[in-house]
Amino acid sequence: MTVYGLIDCNSFYCSCQRAFEPRLKRLPVVVLSNNDGCAIARTAEAKGLGIKMGDAWHLIRNERKLSGVQWYSSNYPLYADMSRRVYQVLLEHVPRVEPYSIDEMFLDLTGLPGDLADRCEMIRARVEQITKIPTCVGWGPTKAIAKLANYIAKDRPEMEGLCDLTDELVRMRFYRNLPVSEVWGIGRRLVPRLQGAGIRTIAQFVEADPAQIRKIMAITGVRLQAELRGESCLKLSEIAEQRKGLACTRSFGQPITSYSDMREAIAGFAARAAEKLRAEKMDAGHVSVFIQTNPHRRQDGWYANQAAITCAPTNNALTLIGTSTRLLRAIWRDGFRYAKGGVLLNDLAPAGQQSSLFDQPEEQSPALMDAMDAINRRFGREAIKPLSTGVERAWRPRQGMLSPRFTTGFGEVMEARAW
Amino acid sequence: MSAYAGDRTTGFASPAADAIEGPIDLSDVLDLRRPSRYPVRVRGATFSARGILDGDVLIADTSGQQASGQLVIACAAGQVLLAELQARRGHWWLVSGDDSREPIRVDPAQDVDIWATVTGVVREKP
Known part of the structure; x- marks a missing residue:
């Protein structure tokens, strides 16, 4: 019988910060999104103070009861x-x-010798010893069941971080008592429609007529029913499939009002996207650029636009900066306070394959990009960069509470203080 | 990168062409790719008698077994310390490199933990 496990890191970003700062051990810790916008990770202590996912930092930072909270800007090099x-x-x-997300991994536990609970407990202990990150593990015969088991392990302290749903009777007991919204892939929008059909618990979902489920959530719903019955439909995939598109977008630290700042930002996004392309040995054959004002401040005027163009496949930063800048010029309007912008690359294909007979050979030499990548790998990101991506970058996201990159x-x- | 490594000579064929080993990679030697390896910078010189100076970078390992006499990275009262580990009277103790300080007993319940053991030292400008 197949057995899948799901291991999930508790408050992952916060736990990464705690790993290197023991003084944080019992303090409430919150990690903020890009630009120090809102809470995206909270320790149990921070949750206990009433901080919710998505709470805007600038609205809650001065609340007296939150004066002891340790706020951090997100430090993605560390988390990766x-x-x-x-x-x-x-x-x-x-x-x-299977690394399913930055903080959750599926495990193939099929056919492993010994007691699974012992093994999962040992795995948790090893992960915590080596990385200092606490986790929960759930397991069962399918990925959807493992995901649910993990939720139970995390949600109920009495489970002590482990939950075994391999036994059908145990499963049914949980299914009868858990709302259908706890099932992997059943989002907030589906819940009212399922409830309208009389489906509130997971047990009701599993027992529902597949024809009815198919009407509400198409074939994925029917597959999910099978998965929850213990029939495995979703296989373990060890790495992500080759991506179809790649984006580099940001909210700006302060609104951009001048074309030259925006040109710098867009050139920076194009250069970064091109770097990601080269790291994956891909070319892009389609470039789009978008800019927009803050949708929550329409009183300041609202403008959003995007432009796109098909091009000869390339991963050259200078070529992509040129294309992106031309696209930006077409959509730029003076007089707005722009809050966000980005460059999206599509039609990705393995690098170096010309798509048609009529494509011009690249004007830019790949040797320059190779050299730039090699220097930046050795001396750190952006040790050298195209000057069009800016030097001062007043628009760059705020990261006022960034910790050191302890490991990179x-x-x-x-x-450590020599004692 | 297509760099010359002692192999692809343009005139006389290199007799060493089949024997290219490349430069020594210190991250291999120090096993830095292992998930349990962390670099830690030392501040202070109380362990100079054991050859550890202010500013040295220690290679710490979080996977290992602890042994008496070993240097460890420890956490005590929210601080990160470099100390010597000693087994005495059935307990582990953190011992200072400076004799004037009393040893601290390792006790996770009191927030005195061993974070890692020291496996190597890197000194950039001796």
């Missing part, structure tokens, strides 16, 4: 490296691991 460490530890104990920047590693 810690996710890599968690993944590697897992691979030492199970043969196949040699000048920023954790410090």
